Amino acid sequence: MDDAIRPGETSIALPAAYDASIYFIGRIRTPWHERGQCPRQGDRDAGPECRIEIDPRWQAALAGIARYKELQILYWMNFARRDLVLQMPRSRAEPSGTFALRSPARPNPIASSLVALLGVETNVLIVRGLDCLDNTPLVDVKPNYAAPFGSVDSADHT
Numbered sequence: 001m002d003d004a005i006r007p008g009e010t011s012i013a014l015p016a017a018y019d020a021s022i023y024f025i026g027r028i029r030t031p032w033h034e035r036g037q038c039p040r041q042g043d044r045d046a047g048p049e050c051r052i053e054i055d056p057r058w059q060a061a062l063a064g065i066a067r068y069k070e071l072q073i074l075y076w077m078n079f080a081r082r083d084l085v086l087q088m089p090r091s092r093a094e095p096s097g098t099f100a101l102r103s104p105a106r107p108n109p110i111a112s113s114l115v116a117l118l119g120v121e122t123n124v125l126i127v128r129g130l131d132c133l134d135n136t137p138l139v140d141v142k143p144n145y146a147a148p149f150g151s152v153d154s155a156d157h158t
């Protein structure tokens, strides 16, 4: 996959060590196999159905999730660069700071999407509204925190 730095972009030397570790809790199955095929942002009304496959180890953690119509999904953009501080989105004439963008290229390449929950099958969530490559690692699943319009219950904030 082409990850070359573009004119106007700036990279830095990454820190020598990580500060934390995470567990991937599953994988996201989507129809897209190249980054250029993915939408820039998911569409939870008209996007394709995707499957979030939770590692069976964490299956009990899904108890109660079917009550919600919207979930926040956090995932790890495993093919993204982590060293860019200024980026050149194709749609802009000037570089923008990484923290002023939703680009997958960031120090910790965590993406988030609000998705529509269409169904739950044992350890699999059927959703609409994702924008990532097939097999992207899953970091977390939470009810929509915004006490959401469209949800059956408000999210439990505890």
Ligand SMILES: C[S@@+](CC[C@H](N)C(=O)[O-])C[C@H]1O[C@@H](n2cnc3c(N)ncnc32)[C@H](O)[C@@H]1O
Residues within 6 Å of the ligand: 035, 036, 038, 039, 040, 041, 042, 076, 077, 078, 079, 080, 102, 103, 104, 110, 111, 112, 113, 131, 132, 133, 136
């Ligand atoms: C602009 S990001 C938005 C991600 C998320 N919705 C957000 O706002 O945090 C979505 C893009 O990331 C790229 N992408 C998708 N899956 C990726 C992966 N596993 N590793 C690196 N880049 C990925 C694709 O180009 C896709 O269009």
